[in-house]
Structures are given as structure tokens and as C-alpha cells.
Amino acid sequence: MDHPVVLKYNRAVITAVALLLFIPGCNSQAPATTTATSTATQPPSQVTFGQLASAGQAVYASRCASCHGNAGQGAGAPPLWGANSHLSDLGNAQLLLSFTSGSMPPGASGTISRQNHIEIAAYLLLQNGWVTQTEIFNESQLSSILLR
16 A cells, blocks of 8 residues: 555656646757747847937937036037037047046036936937937947037
8 A cells, every 4th residue: 555645746746747748848849949049149139320319319318418407508618510510520429429528527427327328329419410210329330420
């Protein structure tokens, strides 16, 4: 006669093994690596300057507008777009990003994330007409975007 604890244990083991064999994705023959492989071969998502600028507009409003004005016209700090803007003096978009990342806001640089600086730069580039909404953002190509 089987002992009830051993019998109960054996049934539990048999049930667990059966479930592992019949539940998709739980046995070694399931195509678990297929998903990982197919996602790895998909191209990375591309973000446009317009998408970055949308986020940048909100960051600009909360972190930059108090000094540079809601419309970039300057309000105690230089204007950032329009006829009186001197951003073109920076030369290219990479230098713009480096300048803002390293010195903005004054006395509190480092309090805005790198991603937020990229979003603000995209917003400024778009406001000045140096990029279009649909252009794909590529940080390695910022130095080729001339500020004129």
C-alpha cells in the first residue's frame, strides 16, 4: 500500500511535468528565442525633430521661458529665435547642444537631463527653421546642421 504523502507528491510531480510539456513556451521545444531574434533584427525606432520638439516645448516652458520669454523673445536673457536671436553665432546644432548642456540654466547647469537638453535643442532648431518637423533626429549628425 502506498503511503499517502508519497502518492500525493508523485501526483504533484507528474502534474507539473505534464503542464510543462503541454503549456506553450514552457518546454525546451517552444520557440522562445524566435521572439528575441525577430525583435533584434527590427530597425530601431526613429524619432523626428518634431517629436523631440513637442517634448522640448514643455521643458522650455517650465525651465527656460522665465528668462528667454514664452515666445523666445528674451525676457532678461537673450532671445532664442526671431530677428534678435544670436544662436546662429554658435555655428551648428552640436555646439548649440553642447552650450546649453554645459551652461543652462545659469548657475544650475546639470539640473536638466541630457535628454531634456536634446528636446530643448530640437525645439529651438525647429523654431528657428533650421530643421523640419519630419526630419529624423540623429545626434551624430548635429554638427552638419548649420545655424543660419
